[in-house]
Every structure is written in structure tokens, then in C-alpha cells.
Amino acid sequence: MDLWTAAASRLSLRSPARVAARMSAFARAERGSQLDMLLAASQTQDLTLASQFLRHAHDESRHARAFANRARELGEDGWIHADGGRLLRQLGPAKFLAFVHQGEARAIQRFLVIQDTLTQNGDTRSAAIFGALLDDETRHASYTRTALDSVAENPAAELRNARRWSLWQGYRRLTASTAKGLHDAGAWLLYLSLFPLAFWLRWVRPVRSGWVESAPERGPQ
Ligand SMILES: [Fe+2]
Ligand SMILES: [Fe+2]
Known part of the structure; x- marks a missing residue:
């Protein structure tokens, strides 16, 4: 993932506007x-x-605000709108802990790469935010792994299940965004291909608009 994240980071952090958009995306994820x-x-x-979940929630709230504040400094509105709260019910305790543990471990790697890219780009203020959150993310990855070991009969199997579920979710997001892209492209293609026809119809059958005079009434003859 490091190579992919590094390449994606270089592309997605090239300008302050892109950094701001990325900060907003992180703020939503943290929320x-x-x-x-x-x-x-x-x-x-x-x-x-x-109590560990509550402390975790408090940390993520701070992280969301830190990312949103930086996004605001860089020109975004800083509004955080996020969905969440269904995961535990959806996955059950063991798979939930496995999924959160993997997400936190991935976040640590991603934060390190992005921090490095931002530092190379000279944006040390944004880079400092990622550096400041690393200790929290490391604690999140650690306690969820310990809790998984105490809750699950087979932690390794739960980790495999969580990885499969995570890949499936990623695939669904990809197909949804691809379908939306194809739909938008198809709509534009249809619009552009019908435009000459609409123009020709307008030319051969001009539409009368505005006030239309009624025919003068005929008097008795
Ligand atoms: Fe976080
Ligand atoms: Fe976290």
C-alpha cells in the first residue's frame, strides 16, 4: 500500500485546494x-x-476538528458531514474489532506517507497534523487488537473475514462510482448528440413566444 499511497498522495496533494479537499475527506472519515x-x-x-471506545470516540472527534480546521484555513468551508454508527450492529463484536484494528493500522501507514509528501511539498503545517495524530492511531490499533484476542475464538479468522469484508466494500464503492461516471457520460453523450436535431427542429418549426395576437373578431356581415 505504501507505493500506491505515495503515488496517490503526490497526485492528490499537489495544490492547496487539493490538500484542503483531502483534509475534508479525512475529517468526514474521522467523524x-x-x-x-x-x-x-x-x-x-x-x-x-x-471506556476505551469512548476515549477512541473523543480522539476521533479531535482528529475530525483538526482536519476540518486545516481545510478551512486552506479555503474549504470546513463543514463535516458524516454517516456512521451502524458498524458494530452490522459486523458483530469480533469482526467489528478486527475491522477497526485493520483500519487503524492502515491509517498509521497512510498518515506516515502523507506526512512525508506534505513535508516534501513544503506544507509543514498540514504535515504536523498527521504527525500529531499518530500516537492516538497507534493506541487505537493496539487496544482493538488486544480486545479482539479476548473476544474472538479465532482472531486470525476474524481478521481474514474483516479483510474480505473491507475488500468487498471497496469493490462496491468502486462499482457505484463507475456506474455513476458511465451514467453521467451517457447523459452528456445523449444531450450532445440530440443537440443538432433540436437545433434543426427549432429552425424548420420556429416556436412562437411572447404575446400572441388573437385574430380580430369578425362583425356581422
Ligand atoms: Fe483518527
Ligand atoms: Fe483512529
């Missing part, structure tokens, strides 16, 4: 994660795990 953690805390019977 979504916060909502998932809050609901997870409310649904677990294990008080230690509930």
Missing part, C-alpha cells in the same frame, strides 16, 4: 469513526472496553 465508536460504547457490556 464517521467517532459515531461508530460512540454507538459501540453504548452497546457493549464490558465496561473497560466501553
Whole structure:
């Protein structure tokens, strides 16, 4: 993933506007994660795990604000709109912990690469945000792995299941965005190909617009 993230980072962080858009995307992801953690805390019977979920939610809230503030400094509106909160119910406790653990581990690698790219680009202020969040993400990856080991009979199988589920979600997102792209391209193609026909019809059958005078009434003859 490092090579892919490095290449994608170089492309997606080339200008302040692109950095701002990326910051906004991270703010949404962190806010979504916060909502998932809050609901997870409310649904677990294990008080230690509930307190770890709550601390995690608090961390993600800070992360979301940090990214949104930087996005605002770079010209975005900084509004954070995110969905979340359904993951635990959807996956069950073991797969949820496996999924969150993998997401946090991926975030650490991604943050390191993006921090490096931003530093090379001279945007040390944005780079510092990623650096400041790394300790939190490392703690999130660590406690979710420990909790997974205590909850799951076969943690390795749960990690495999979570990876498959994550790949399936990525595939669904890709097909949805591809379908939307094809739909938009098809609509434009149809519009552009029908334009000459519409122009010709307008020319051969001009539409009368504005006030239309009625025919003068005929008097008795
Ligand atoms: Fe985070
Ligand atoms: Fe995290």
C-alpha cells in the first residue's frame, strides 16, 4: 500500500485546494469513526472496553476538528458531514474489532506517507497534523487488537473475514462510482448528440413566444 499511497498522495496533494479537499475527506472519515465508536460504547457490556471506545470516540472527534480546521484555513468551508454508527450492529463484536484494528493500522501507514509528501511539498503545517495524530492511531490499533484476542475464538479468522469484508466494500464503492461516471457520460453523450436535431427542429418549426395576437373578431356581415 505504501507505493500506491505515495503515488496517490503526490497526485492528490499537489495544490492547496487539493490538500484542503483531502483534509475534508479525512475529517468526514474521522467523524464517521467517532459515531461508530460512540454507538459501540453504548452497546457493549464490558465496561473497560466501553471506556476505551469512548476515549477512541473523543480522539476521533479531535482528529475530525483538526482536519476540518486545516481545510478551512486552506479555503474549504470546513463543514463535516458524516454517516456512521451502524458498524458494530452490522459486523458483530469480533469482526467489528478486527475491522477497526485493520483500519487503524492502515491509517498509521497512510498518515506516515502523507506526512512525508506534505513535508516534501513544503506544507509543514498540514504535515504536523498527521504527525500529531499518530500516537492516538497507534493506541487505537493496539487496544482493538488486544480486545479482539479476548473476544474472538479465532482472531486470525476474524481478521481474514474483516479483510474480505473491507475488500468487498471497496469493490462496491468502486462499482457505484463507475456506474455513476458511465451514467453521467451517457447523459452528456445523449444531450450532445440530440443537440443538432433540436437545433434543426427549432429552425424548420420556429416556436412562437411572447404575446400572441388573437385574430380580430369578425362583425356581422
Ligand atoms: Fe483518527
Ligand atoms: Fe483512529
